[in-house]
Amino acid sequence: MLRSALPRPLHPFAWWGYAIGLAVAASSTTNPLLLAGLIGAAIVVAMSRRGSNPWANSFALYLWLAVFIVVLRVGFRILFGGGDGPTVLLTLPEMPLPSWVRGIRLLGPVSLEAVLAGLYDGLRLATIVVCIGAANSLANPKKLLASLPAALYELGTIMVVAVSALPQLGESLQRVVRARRLRRGSAARSRRDRLRAVETIIVPVLSDALERSLALAASMDVRGYGRSGSGGRRRTLALGLGAIGLLTVWAFRFLAGSPDVRLAGVPIVSVALAAAGLGCGVAALRVAGRSVRRTQYRPIRWRWPETLTVLCGATAVLLVTAVAEPTVVFPAISPFAWPSLTGPLLLALAAAVLPATLTPPPSMPKVAP
Amino acid sequence: MIRFDGVTVRYASSDAVRLRDATFEIPEGELCLVVGPTGSGKSTLLGCINNLVPRFTGGIRTGSIHIDGRDTTLLQPRELATTVGYVGQDPLAGFVTDTVEEELAYSMEQLGYGAAEMRRRVEETLDLLGIADLRDRALRTLSGGQQQRVAIGSVLAVSPRVLVLDEPTSALDPIAAEEVLATVSRLVRDLGTTVVIAEHRMERVIEFADSVLLVGEEVRIGPTREVLAASPVRPPIVDLGVRLGWHPLPLTIREARRAAAEQRRAWLESPPPLPAPAPGGRPVLTAQDVVVRYPQKLAVAGVDLVLRSGGVTALMGRNGCGKSSLLWALHGAGRRDGGTVRPADGARIALVPQTPADLLYLATIAAECAAGDATAGLAPGTTLSLLRRLVPRIEPAAHPRDLSEGQKLAVVLAVELAGDPDVVLLDEPTRGLDYSAKAELRDIIAAMAAEGRSILLATHDVELVADACDRVVVMAEGEVVSDGPTRDVLAGSALLATQVAKLTNPTPVLTVREYLDVAR
Amino acid sequence: MSRADPFLDIPAPVVGVRLGWRTWAVIVASTALGLFALGWPLLFPAIGVTPQHTADAPFVFAALLPLVVVLVIAQVTEGGLDARSLAVLGVLSAVNAALRPALGAGTAGIESVFFLLILAGRAFGPGFGYLLGFTSMFASALLTAGVGPWLPFQMLCAAWVGLTAGLLPRRVSGRAELAMLVAMGIASAYAYGALMNLWFWPFIATGMESAAGSLDYLPGAPVAENLTRFGWFTLLTSTGGWDTGRALTTSLALVVLGRPVLAVLRRASGIGRVATGDQGRRGSHLIGSPHGSSNPVQARD
Structure with a gap:
């Protein structure tokens, strides 16, 4: 058996790359069959490759959120009307609203087209949410933090501190609440006293947490935290501001649909702006992170399963956006046409589900001592 | 270096x-x-x-x-x-x-x-x-x-x-x-x-x-x-060595035994007169068959305990043996899943938790004391004067979080004592205390006992127990495994013996003060 | 001892994050871009441009903002945070994350409690508040596995709240201070809700010309028309419910806990101590200490 296929956690960036690929593919279609297929693929991959960690259990929450989004979207169409088409399914009694409520209609006729438009849109957003949920439950957040660019070293450390402080907060709270019960005999009866009781719990818990944080700070300092000088400040600033400025201009031009010089079908100005902005941003992070000398313990190496996983996501995007026919990717609502799946779309779904078998299984659960 | x-x-x-x-x-x-x-x-x-x-x-x-x-x-x-x-x-x-x-x-x-x-x-x-x-x-x-x-x-x-x-x-x-x-x-x-x-x-x-x-x-x-x-x-052994002028000064029990060989032989032949524990007062708290059960663990498995007025009882045992759970169950604020706890007529119970700072939330000690007076319905100033008696050097304007562990303990104890309790339960009060703070605590405990209160303290500190308590209860796995006068329990145990007791074994002398008294 | 001895004089350390003019420049630039990313659906009609690519715009900004947020954080923390401020940031982020109900991180700004963010900004200055906004939202997302395209927007909005709280006038104290913070709390609760709605409004409710719902965003429609639609959207979806709930909890928490919590936070700054056994006997010197009521960041300069 290949060494890279032995049970191990996959690099968190690989899972995020895959999930973002799926999300982009979902965002560029309204075909309900394809969207349902993508949701299915994400579920299969998440279920087969998530570990037994606490973050792995968040996936169900995302599925519920997806259902909620679809219901909300369709419900809005029924409640507030809109998107009226010729095929009226049923007519609800319309509520009269004052004239200053411009353009809002409450209830009234419900058309098939309105419901379908809501369903397609909702399903699209729901698919994106499920993909992100899959990434959240698959990728190890601690390793994700450790893989952040060096310029975000402080942010990563703050997060590590926060994650380990949380259980201590819980313990501290339990202890204080229990201690508070010693004063129960003279229990407060008025509302004012009850509010006071909140103070008697929050203040000791917070004081305790802050005292601990100072002890922690001392411990971190002693163990070498922040042994880095400050790098080229002026250059970082120029690069950072340059990146933000260039990207803002690019985004404005993109949204405003500004005219562009095209060379071989490529909009030169747009591409140049975007590339320069991104370049500046990456360079700024590089420069800011250069002064940080820090290494990672037992890093997850990027091996071929990682590459394959990201490629699967990219293939799905490519097939949906470039290869498949637009009429299939965006099925017509008015007049209504049944959505269908063609060869490229089936291939895209196949690519989306492949990581369930291509990747190594998550590490085996350790036997509890 | x-x-x-x-x-x-x-x-x-x-x-x-x-x-x-x-x-x-x-x-x-x-x-x-x-x-x-x-x-x-x-x-x-x-x-x-x-x-x-x-x-x-x-x-x-x-x-x-x-x-x-x-x-x-x-x-x-x-x-x-x-x-x-x-x-x-x-x-x-x-x-x-x-x-x-x-x-x-x-x-x-x-x-x-x-x-x-x-x-x-x-x-x-x-x-x-x-x-x-x-x-x-x-x-x-x-x-x-x-x-x-x-x-x-x-x-x-x-x-x-x-x-x-x-x-x-x-x-x-x-x-x-x-x-x-x-x-x-x-x-x-x-x-x-x-x-x-x-x-x-x-x-x-x-x-x-x-x-x-x-x-x-x-x-x-x-x-x-x-x-x-x-x-x-x-440490006690060195202290004894200095006071008796042993040379070379013993650092370990073995060395001290060698130095005290003659004295030990003399005691074997004629056991020294050791002070007997004072007779207990009337029972103020009677607990029978107390059970505390957590979802994963049986913390207290049927404990019977009688506390008498004027008595100082130590509750010992390794961490997690149920000492704390028993104290909280006796007080009534904690969980109790079985058995009865009956205070004598009108007897009040107070408990000082392991981390006394949990009960302090105001900006000054004076404010804490005033709040204590208000909740207990006492005349303003009662708690503060009580605190002054416990630790005379305390500054009423200080922030409670700036106090040493011993002083925090004293503040919470003062607030509790203001309610004039008949039973005082102390959950590991010696944690984080140094020698002098322990000595202060010992005096406070003695004063409380002299006022006729009954005191039960959970602790690991054998030397303090030998000095301050007249009775020891040892727990293991939620049960009481031994219960008796301090001298019998401490001297008879290999793990709980004080340094001096290890030295004088089999004669049950517990502290340096006792050793000096009976050796004279 | 002679004065020729080596002499080490370190002032009492304070908790705070210094904002130099460079950092301010980046904050201003990112704020402009952030407001643009949130407000483009309303901004474009106002300047007479019909937005194109409306369906793609949310994705464009979802891709862009993480980079911007990362740049801002890198700039604010550049030169290194001292361990003390960092540890306090970490602990307060954890408290904030715990105060947010587990479901809160799921979608755009359903629920969060700003009171500690506002108080920390007030106690430790604008730089600290700004950074705490970022870290609180990030910690909450990590702990509840709620990382998603909404995260950069939430982080940016929360950071603005923390920054504003830190910039409120320093001289105000006592009841007036509390009233000011409560007003700030209510305003930020509604503003945060509206901004987060504005972000995902075109996302969830972009009407195709033929099939637009009456609460949907209509690209190309006049600004008044879209403002009305958005107004109703936000009123119906959140202002009446979540936002009001958030405003109520925030202001109630500020009224009840504002002063004691502020005192606790201010104590954490300016006290130089390691957790040592004999720290306590330093007595009552903290009462009326110079750092008790002044801006810690200024005090450090």
Whole structure:
């Protein structure tokens, strides 16, 4: 058996790359069959490759959120009307609203087209949410933090501190609440006293947490935290501001649909702006992170399963956006046409589900001592 | 290895000088025990070694410190990370990550060690400290002793030349403390690291200490026996040796036994008259068949207990044996799943929790006392005057969080006592207390008992129990395994015997004071 | 001792994050871009440009903002945070994350409690508040596995709240201070809700010309028309419910806990201490200490 296929956690960036690929593919279609297929693929991959960690259990929450989004979207169409088409399914009694409520209609006729438009849109957003949920439950957040660019070293450390402080907060709270019960005999009866009781719990818990944080700070300092000088400040600033400025201009031009010089079908100005902005941003992070000398313990190496996983996501995007026919990717609502799946779309779904078998299984659960 | 030249320290936030003109040198590879009375600046001195004081705390330092031949004046604590390893009192508060392996690697990650080097050193450290089987465990699920070992390992991983330990066992029970100190002594032998340690369980360390550093009005260093003879705080055996003029001064039980051989033989022939416990008063609290059951654990498994007025009872046993659960069940604020707790007519019960600061939330001690008066419906000033009686030197305008552990305990105790309880339950009041604070606590307990209150205290501190309690209840796995007068329980047990009792065994003499009384 | 001795004088350390003019420049630039990313659906009609690519715009900004947030954080923390501020940031982020109900991180700004963010900004200054906004939202997302395209927007909005709280006038104290903070709390609760709605409004409710719902965003429609639609959207979806709930909890928490919590936070700054056994006997010097009521960041300068 290949060494890279032995049970191990996959690099968190690989899972995020895959999930973002799926999300982009979902965002560029309204075909309900394809969207349902993508949701299915994400579920299969998440279920087969998530570990037994606490973050792995968040996936169900995302599925519920997806259902909620679809219901909300369709419900809005029924409640507030809109998107009226010729095929009226049923007519609800319309509520009269004052004239200053411009353009809002409450209830009234419900058309098939309105419901379908809501369903397609909702399903699209729901698919994106499920993909992100899959990434959240698959990728190890601690390793994700450790893989952040060096310029975000402080942010990563703050997060590590926060994650380990949380259980201590819980313990501290339990202890204080229990201690508070010693004063129960003279229990407060008025509302004012009850509010006071909140103070008697929050203040000791917070004081305790802050005292601990100072002890922690001392411990971190002693163990070498922040042994880095400050790098080229002026250059970082120029690069950072340059990146933000260039990207803002690019985004404005993109949204405003500004005219562009095209060379071989490529909009030169747009591409140049975007590339320069991104370049500046990456360079700024590089420069800011250069002064940080820090290494990672037992890093997850990027091996071929990682590459394959990201490629699967990219293939799905490519097939949906470039290869498949637009009429299939965006099925017509008015007049209504049944959505269908063609060869490229089936291939895209196949690519989306492949990581369930291509990747190594998550590490085996350790036997509890 | 470590050289202090006329070091004087004053914190930025107060005018008092915390360390005055310290000049000494600790040679390489030695284990140096730092002793001194409360507030003498032990922690300040230890913090100076890696510049935590004043770089982190703020303050003014004069004089110079050389570590390994290097002047550290201009260095930050982090720049000394590979030279000086520092471990504080509470390991949990100093953990940055949440599993054992990651914590061991943290320093090396910060210092930019290569992946392979890091892996090798983590594995070595795991074996060195005997914690290899804990490698994946979450730090919070470890026992106190294991946590402190991980904390020591996490600084040892970068192989510092000097290891500074500031009261590493003050938050641990005796067994865990033993575990940690055994590890430290092994490190000194195996690695040749220079170790500077402040430790209130001195008797466990003096055996293998090469020198003792006494911090007080003046700072002096010297051979263990010489310095301890002049020290105001010393372990019971040494204290006895000094008072009886034994020479050479005994440091271990074995040495002391040799010195006291004649006395012991005399006592074997004619047992000395030892004071008998005072007869108990009327019962004020009767508990029968108390059961406390948590979802995963049976904490208290059917305990019968009668507390009498004027009696001081110690509740002993290892951590997690149900002492705390029993106290809370007796008070009534905690969980009780079976049995009965009956106070005598109108008897009130008060409980001081393990972390008294949990009950303090106001900005000044005076405000806390006033709030105590208001909730108990007493005349304003009652609690404060009570507190003044317990600790005369306390400042009413001080912030409760600025107090020492002993003073916090006194504030909460004063608030409780203002309600005039007949039974006072104390949950590990000795945790974090040093010698003088314990002596104060002992006087407070004696005064409460003299007022006719019944006191039950959970503690690990055998010496305090021998001094202050007339009865001992020992628990294990939720059950009472022995219950009797202090002398019978302590002297008859191998683990709970005081140092003096170990020395005089089989004659049950418990404390230095008793020894001197009956030997005369 | 002679004055020729080496002399080390370190002032009492304070908790705070210094904002230099460079950092301010980046904050201003990112705020402009952030407001643009949120407000483009309304901004474009106002300047007479019909937005194109409306369906793609949310994705464009979802891709862009993480980079911007990362740049801002890198700039604010550049030169290194001291360990003390960092540890306090970490602990307060954890408290904030715990105060947010588990479901809160799921979608755009359903629920969060700003009171500690506002108080920390007030106690430790604008730089600290700004950074705490970022870290609180990030910690909450990590702990509840709620990382998603909404995260950069939430982080940016929360950071604005923390920054504003830190910039409120320093001289105000006592009851007036509390009233000011409560007003700030209510305003930020509604503003945050509206901004987060504005972000995902075109996302969830972009009408195709033929099938636009009456609460949907209509690209190309006049600004008044879209403002009305958005007004109703936000009123119906959140202002009446979540936002009001958030405003109520925030202001109630500020009224009840504002003063004691502020006192606790201010104590954490300016006290130089390691957790040592004999720290306590330094007595009552903290009462009326110079750092008790002044801006810690200024005090450090």
